[in-house]
Amino acid sequence: MRLSTPTLLRQVPFCLFSSLALATPAYVFASQPAAAPGSFINTPPDMTYFALQGDTLSAIAKRYTEKTSNWQILGKRNNIGxxxxxxxxxxILIPLELLPEEASEARVIAMTGNPAYKAADGTTGNLALGSVLKEGAQISTDKNGFLTLALPDESRISIPSNSNVSLSKLRKTKYTASPRTEVTLLQGKVESRVSSLVGNKGRFEVRTNLAVAGVRGTNFRVGVNEDGIANEVLEGGVAVNNASAKKKEELVLTAGKGNIISASGIGKVVDLLPPPKMSDSYLLQERPTLQFQVDTTPEAAGYRVQIAKDKDIIDVLAENRYKDNRFKFDGFADGNYFVRITAIDKLGLEGLPLVKAVTLKARPEPPFTVQPKNKVRAERLDFAWTEASNAVSYHLQFARDAAFKDLLIDKPDLKEVQFSAERPKDGEYYWRVATIANTNGKADHGPYSDVQKFTVLPATSLAPPDEGNGNQLSFSWASEPGQKFLIQISMDAEFKKLYLDKELDKAELKIQRPQAGTYFIRVRSTDPDGYVSAFTATQKITLLPRWTSGDGTAIQSGGGPVGTNY
Incomplete structure (x- = not known):
């Protein structure tokens, strides 16, 4: 099998290969095909150039490094005297460090809010998706702003809210596009996800007034806080040093480590807090407000929470910091999102992230439940809820258990906002209702309302009235200790013409016998806890004219007072 020159270059150490080329050029290049003269390939830590006819080291040095004097460096690198x-x-091997630099750029690939920029020439404006930034641009984000930049090598720079960052150096080597990037953090925080620089010998540094963090391919954060500069490494390794110190000290932080650099020196390496723990119950959200809660840990002084469209948290939609372990976000449409939560320790270092996929399905929103609630003492079970403006129907469920596995009623297509059923046995029950709307021509079943728990208790019921000696009517009904009652007697079935409206502490009423006529009676109870029952079923009584003696006493017969009917 014949090998191409690039393949051979990968298999033979470069210094050895150069010696062979000079000692036995006929053997190496006669037996192996060479790349086209004048072409070059990237072979870190060098660029390999294939000489043209008449090339000399000084000509190559002038052409590719812009300095003729570099021919001596090339001679040593290639063992040419x-x-x-x-x-x-x-x-010919040309060290990448000798290649000249040319301008590079950064492109906005995700943003929230209204990030602003100031270009190197002093012009200002707001950024948009796709905006291209050049070296010297200064970027600022407000309270609700977030920005992610992409570099040509697919590295990412994320700038969260309340931050100010300068792209102080944005270049690449000519011919091989090896990155040369410096980011200066003036305020807030910056997170860098850097593509590996080992293969192209690139450089990526984040600078502040106190420190420099240099990497060779990693994921790390740098933040400005009250105590100094916070460095946090998520992947790979970062070399940090105190830029203001006369004597340069350097410390290498590995994954999961962090430190604080202050004016007094480089702080010790500490372990970043582990990812917070959160129940999977938060992964499906059925209310418009996104809510999360993580387990508390004594080491956490606060939390940072971000909502994004992607699992890499590049396209951030919202973020906030919290002191407590409960977090809320509003204003999101139904859809799929990712949440990233980090704990912040007492030094101000942000820990390792918890990233979870979250689904929001809160619409169509469920109606508000009206009844029953808490208790039921009625003869029938009446469900009622509010009307949803976009509803085409409703789904009602009534069960013996809160998980709705033991269903007693399951009505998936109710057109009205109420439903009546037979009264079940005394005991505890649960119910809920959902809205069904028409979305894009299809039935869209929304989430259920909050589960309503209630207790079915013995119904309040009136016993038939007792006329006693004929001059009085006596009413009574079943009761429980501590209950109070409202009894109403009306001359019409709608209870608009009340004959009596009386509150009682006991479950009985005695009144003077009213005049002959038709009357309607009902009663409701109030429990000691304030629960007010529905009125009992209305009872109707008809009182006929009676014969009385001279003292007003009803004339009795074997069947009772003469002339009475109710």
């Missing part, structure tokens, strides 16, 4: 003509097709 003098600046003589090089055979056509010879592989």
């Amino acid at each position: 003098n600046d003589r003509t090089i055979p056509i097709g010879t592989a």
Whole structure:
């Protein structure tokens, strides 16, 4: 099998290969095909150039490093002792550090709010998706702003709210596009997700007034806080040093480690707090307000929470900091999101992240439940709820258990906002209702309302009235200790013409016998806890004219007072 020159270069150490090329050029290049003369390939830590006819080291140095004097460095790198003509097709190694730099750029790939920028020439404006930034641009985000930039090598720079960042160096090497990036953090925080720089010998640094963090491919955060500069490494390694110290000290932070750099020096390495723990019950949200809660830990002084469209948390939609372990976000449409939660320790270092996929399905919103609630003492079970403006129907469920596995009623297509059923046995029950709307021509079943628990108790019921000696009517009904009552007697079935409206502490009433006529009677109870029952079923009585003696006493017969009927 014949190998191409690039393949051979990967298999033979470069310094050894150069020696072979000079010692036995006929053997190496006659038996192996060379790349086209004048072409080059990226072979870190060098660029490999294939010589043209008549090339010399000084000509190559001038052409690719812009300094003729660099021919001596090339000579040492390639074991060539003098600046003589090089055979056509010879592989010449050019260290990447010698290549000149050219301008690079950063592009806005995700943003929230209204991030602003100030270009190197002093022009200002607001950023938008797709905006391109050049070296020297300064970016600021407000309370609700967030921005993610992409570099040509697919590195990412995320700038959260209340931050100010300058792209102080945004360049790349000519010919090989090896990145040369410096980000200066003036305020707030910056998170960098850097593509590996090992292969291209690139550089990526985050600078502050106190520290420099340099990487070779990693995911890390740098923040400005009251005590100094916070460095937090999520992946890879970061070399940090105190930029203001006369004697340069350097410390390498590995994954899961962090430290604080202050004016007094480089702080000790500490373990970042582990990812917070959260119940999976928060992964499906059925109310418009997103709510989360994590387990408390004594080491956490606060939390940072972000909502994003992607699991890498590049396209951030909202973020906030909290002192407590409960978090809320409003204003989101139904859909799929990702939440990232980190705990912040007492030094101000942000810990390792918890990232979870979250689904919001809160619409169509359920109606408000009206009845029953808490208790029922009625002869029938009446359900009622408010009307939803976009509803085409409702789904009612009534069960013996809160999980709704033991269903007694399951009505998936009710058109009205009420439903009546037979009264079940005394005991505890649960009910809920959902809205069904028409979305894009299809039935859209929304989440259920909050579960309503209630207790069915013995119904309040009137016993038939007792006329006693004929001059009085006596009413009584079943009761429980501590109850109070309202009894109403009306001359019409709608209870608009009340004959009596009386509150009682006992479950009985005695009144003088009213005049002959038709009357309607009902009673309701109030429990000691304030629960007010529905009125009992209305009872109707008809009192006929009676014969009385001279003292007003009803004339009796074997069947009772003469002339009475009720």
